[in-house]
Amino acid sequence: xxxxxxxxxxxxxxxxxxxxxxxxxxxxxxxxxxxxxxxxxxxxxxxxxxxxxxxxxxxxxxxxxxxxxxxxxxxxxxxxxxxxxxxxxxxxxxxxxxxxxxxxxxxxxxxxxxxxxxxxxxxxxxxxxxxxxxxxxxxxxxxxxxxxxxxxxxxxxxxxxxxxxxxxxxxxxxxxxxxxxxxxxxxxxxxxxxxxxxxxxxxxxxxxxxxxxxxxxxxxxxxxxxxxxxxxxxxxxxxxxxxxxxxxxxxxxxxxxxxxxxxxxxxxxxxxxxxxxxxxxxxxxxxxxxxxxxxxxxxxxxxxxxxxxxxxxxxxxxxxxxxxxxxxxxxxxxxxxxxxxxxxxxxxxxxxxxxxxxxxxxxxxxxxxxxxxxxxxxxxxxxxxxxxxxxxxxxxxxxxxxxxxxxxxxxxxxxxxxxxxxxxxxxxxxxxxxxxxxxxxxxxxxxxxxxxxxxxxxxxxxxxxxxxxxxxxxxxxxxxxxxxxxxxxxxxxxxxxxxxxxxxxxxxxxxx
Ligand code: XMP
Numbered sequence: 001x002x003x004x005x006x007x008x009x010x011x012x013x014x015x016x017x018x019x020x021x022x023x024x025x026x027x028x029x030x031x032x033x034x035x036x037x038x039x040x041x042x043x044x045x046x047x048x049x050x051x052x053x054x055x056x057x058x059x060x061x062x063x064x065x066x067x068x069x070x071x072x073x074x075x076x077x078x079x080x081x082x083x084x085x086x087x088x089x090x091x092x093x094x095x096x097x098x099x100x101x102x103x104x105x106x107x108x109x110x111x112x113x114x115x116x117x118x119x120x121x122x123x124x125x126x127x128x129x130x131x132x133x134x135x136x137x138x139x140x141x142x143x144x145x146x147x148x149x150x151x152x153x154x155x156x157x158x159x160x161x162x163x164x165x166x167x168x169x170x171x172x173x174x175x176x177x178x179x180x181x182x183x184x185x186x187x188x189x190x191x192x193x194x195x196x197x198x199x200x201x202x203x204x205x206x207x208x209x210x211x212x213x214x215x216x217x218x219x220x221x222x223x224x225x226x227x228x229x230x231x232x233x234x235x236x237x238x239x240x241x242x243x244x245x246x247x248x249x250x251x252x253x254x255x256x257x258x259x260x261x262x263x264x265x266x267x268x269x270x271x272x273x274x275x276x277x278x279x280x281x282x283x284x285x286x287x288x289x290x291x292x293x294x295x296x297x298x299x300x301x302x303x304x305x306x307x308x309x310x311x312x313x314x315x316x317x318x319x320x321x322x323x324x325x326x327x328x329x330x331x332x333x334x335x336x337x338x339x340x341x342x343x344x345x346x347x348x349x350x351x352x353x354x355x356x357x358x359x360x361x362x363x364x365x366x367x368x369x370x371x372x373x374x375x376x377x378x379x380x381x382x383x384x385x386x387x388x389x390x391x392x393x394x395x396x397x398x399x400x401x402x403x404x405x406x407x408x409x410x411x412x413x414x415x416x417x418x419x420x421x422x423x424x425x426x427x428x429x430x431x432x433x434x435x436x437x438x439x440x441x442x443x444x445x446x447x448x449x450x451x452x453x454x455x456x457x458x459x460x461x462x463x464x465x466x467x468x469x470x471x472x473x474x475x476x477x478x479x480x481x482x483x484x485x486x487x488x489x490x491x492x493x494x495x496x497x498x499x500x501x502x503x504x505x506x507x508x509x510x511x512x
Pocket of ligand 1: 330389390391392393433467468504507508509510511512
């Protein structure tokens, strides 16, 4: 990246914390990217990384088809830090041995560090660290020394400082390893020579340049939804190609109440690119008629969305690119080479193969909080940048089963009530997301003296830092009561409100 001298590449072996490693590195103002575990060494060398990090992973290095890296990466002279499975991969590649441990280690574990080791020279000798492994290193490769132990793991860390190769069996990237940031800083700055000068405005400048080069003299359209991601993507591409970008707001009919007007207000006067508003609510409802399976709904919405774009784009000349605000977690959850697919995200998995555009996804390396920072850097207003995330398929994944016009109207009304009261109580900005779900069941109730048989609304409020994991929010009972009362009073078709108290995992944030 121009303007930044540091690049760290993280080889992804499918570990649950790979994205967290990337966040921790970028928090140190060092730019990093997650790449496939099997990227050839010459392709890695060609990018001149300052350091490599090998992530953890669910496999055993001796399992059939266990992911392994190109062993030549250890001869590049680039510092390497192997974490958990990444350390075991290094051991195996360099001639050491790994075996199934008689006692695996999971959770917080005390470890003794050798502070004469290069990696730990500025770290206290006794630390608490986060372990999650069943295999352990038995024999070190030649030239390595043990640099940490725990009660059951004799090689909890190792290093060959002459060759700048380091391994830790524990996870320095998680908060349960309090000294983890210090260890990563030591590796990045003292050992690998990173400078830590990467900023969001570097990212904006570099990305705008890359988009300008890619688009050339053609035109692009952007799928503007009013959410943070597409708005920031549009602002970035607008910076790159000005009014050769046309923003298209497809009102799927599955959006929050009043969304179209909000989008027009937010963009009007701030940017010079044309904004086209397409009212496609009927079209989406027709396409969704009778579709009840969550994955089929996601794919139907994604397909219909692209069809609307195709129509708009065909009416314009020279449009070859489609800008989307796809984020890192969307990319990962839609299936990394080694992680399993959880949901087909609208922005990625739902796209048909015959897409006539080349996709531009300028945010695909960023996490949500980074996108917000980028939005501010690009001059977007706070009320837009601080909006809670809203999924591409919209209310389509919050109405369980078949989507109908009536259900959309009920959910939009209930959802607006949730947002209003979350804001009034000062909770809207304190949580990751707060919204209403319509499970579609009816229960018996009583309103006035009348028996009712009406819908239930589920309230979903979660705290999260990136949407990858989430905890249900401990809202005050009074606020829950206010919301439940407002919904059952203002929405005639609802007589019951329940609160979802599950975290992710085992559930997901959205219900479908
Ligand atoms: P889940 O339900 O997978 O959601 O725990 C994680 C985060 O992603 C959002 N989400 C989506 N965002 N397209 C998007 O742009 C999608 O298809 C999609 N599905 C879920 C969700 O709102 C939460 O913030």
